[in-house]
Amino acid sequence: MHDTGAYIRAAQYETFLELLNAGDQNIGFTSTYDLRRRWYHPQLKMPAGERIARWALATEYGFDKDLKWKPAMIKEMKTDGDRILLTFDQTISNVDNGHVMEGFAIAGDDRKFHPATITHLVTGKDNRNRDIKDQKVLVLTSPMVPEPKHYRYAWARNPMANIQNSRGSDIPLGTQRSDDWDLEETPLIKFEDADKVPSKRDIQNALKAEDLRRRLQQAEALIKEYKTPKK
Secondary structure: OOOHHHHHHHHHHHHHHHHHHOOOOOOOOOOOHHHEOOOOOEOOHHHHHHHHHHHHHHHHOOOOOOOOOOOOOEEEEEEEOOEEEEEEOOOEEEOOOOOOEOOEEEEOOOOOOEEOEEEEEEEEEOOOOOEEEEEEEEEEEOOOOOOOOEEEEOOOOOOOOOEEEOOOOOOEOOOEEOOOOOHHHOOOOOOOOOOOOOOHHHHHHHHHHHHHHHHHHHHHHHHHHHHOOOO
8 A cells, every 4th residue: 555656646635526526517527447457547548438438428428328428426424333434425336246345455554554344334134135235335344444434445556456336337436545654654663763754664563563464364254253163
C-alpha cells in the first residue's frame, strides 16, 4: 500500500465527488486501474474509451435512461464493533458476480491496514432458510483489526480490486478512503525520538512486519481448524 499512485487516483475521485456534489453538470469520471498490465497506464484502451463514451452519450446525447456511467457511491459509513458497514447508492457485486469480493482494507487507531473480508449485509432468512442480503450494503471485517476505524479501497499501485456496479455494467468503484492519514504516518510508527520522520524503508519494514503477523495468524487458525475434532 506504500505507493503514491493510490493517493493520486483517490484525489481524482475526491475532486469528482466535490464538483458533482456542488452541482457541476459537466463533470465526469471513470476508473481504469483494472485495465492495466503491471504499471500505471491502462493497456486495454477500448474498455477505457467505452466507459468515457457512456458519460458523453448519457449526459450530452440523451441516453441517460439507457446508459449508466457513474460508479456506485458510498452514502453512509458506520462502525459497528469489529466491522465497518458501507451503504451505497446502488447495488454492487464483484466482477464475476460470485461470492468473493476483493479490494477493501481496514485499519484501527494503529493505522495498520489489513485486507478485509467483504460480504453483503445479511438482513434475515427466506422461506427456504437462505440468507437475505442487502446488495447495497457491504460489511468489512478482519481478525487482525478488532476495532476498525477506517477503510481504503483499491489502495495499491496495481490493486486486486474487483467490485463494481451490479448487472454487468463494467463500472468499477473509484479508489477511495475514509481516513486522511499521510503516507509517512501509515502505518503509525513510534520512535524513541518523537521528532523522527519515518523513512521509506521504515514504512516498508513496518508493512512487511504486519504482513508476516497476518500470515502467522492465518497459519495458526488453519492449524487450529484441522486439530479440532470433527463432530
